[in-house]
Amino acid sequence: EPEVTQTPSHQVTQMGQEVILRCVPISNHLYFYWYRQILGQKVEFLVSFYNNEISEKSEIFDDQFSVERPDGSNFTLKIRSTKLEDSAMYFCASSESGQGPHNEQFFGPGTRLTVL
Amino acid sequence: GQSLEQPSEVTAVEGAIVQINCTYQTSGFYGLSWYQQHDGGAPTFLSYNALDGLEETGRFSSFLSRSDSYGYLLLQELQMKDSASYFCAVQNQAGTALIFGKGTTLSVSS
Numbered sequence: 068e069p070e071v072t073q074t075p076s077h078q079v080t081q082m083g084q085e086v087i088l089r090c091v092p093i094s095n096h097l098y099f100y101w102y103r104q105i106l107g108q109k110v111e112f113l114v115s116f117y118n119n120e121i122s123e124k125s126e127i128f129d130d131q132f133s134v135e136r137p138d139g140s141n142f143t144l145k146i147r148s149t150k151l152e153d154s155a156m157y158f159c160a161s162s163e164s165g166q167g168p169h170n171e172q173f174f175g176p177g178t179r180l181t182v183l
Numbered sequence: 184g185q186s187l188e189q190p191s192e193v194t195a196v197e198g199a200i201v202q203i204n205c206t207y208q209t210s211g212f213y214g215l216s217w218y219q220q221h222d223g224g225a226p227t228f229l230s231y232n233a234l235d236g237l238e239e240t241g242r243f244s245s246f247l248s249r250s251d252s253y254g255y256l257l258l259q260e261l262q263m264k265d266s267a268s269y270f271c272a273v274q275n276q277a278g279t280a281l282i283f284g285k286g287t288t289l290s291v292s293s
Binding site: 071098100102104106108109110111112115117122123125156158165170171172173174175176177 | 216218220223224225226227228231270274275277278279280281282283284285286
């Protein structure tokens with residue numbers, strides 16, 4: 068069964084450092100997303116991406132964040148200068164359809180980011 | 184904007200039935216989704232209701248009343264493996280992202 072994969076599973080970094088989180092969405096999906104979940108809290112939307120550009124982004128997704136589809140399979144989230152409050156689980160998701168009544172999203176296993 | 188309310192915790196015993204309620208406020212409603220999450224792992228899709236009424240998928244059912252901005256997830260014949268967090272979610276106004284509730288932690292005991 069096709070699945071979304073993410074690497075690394077756990078990333079530890081120093082405050083102020085740049086990190087890149089990587090995702091491989093399901094191959095025939097066209098819509099990609101990043102979410103984050105701070106420990107014990109709800110899943111929060113960061114950004115959606117379609118046709119090589121950002122469709123929508125939340126207030127959390129400020130200038131320190133960027134996304135890229137560098138090739139035909141990978142989808143990355145870059146955090147330019149990490150802060151302590153960026154520590155969270157970051158989930159990548161993909162869906163076959165995007166805007167509209169139902170876009171079932173398939174989530175990857177997540178990358179746990181720890182900022183020290 | 185969108186907001187969702189659901190209970191923070193529910194406990195039940197094996198074999199029982201439990202209902203997890205969700206009320207929502209949203210501008211531009213497409214439908215109500217339910218996701219399951221075990222121990223902080225990947226949220227997995229359970230069900231989706233776009234129209235009023237009950238949708239049944241095996242032991243799990245989901246209900247929606249659009250006039251009441253209310254839905255619930257019904258879990259029957261509970262098993263220990265059903266212990267997890269359950270999130271209701273709606274799409275944002277543009278329909279391009281999921282907005283999740285805070286989640287309900289279900290604990291099933293023997």
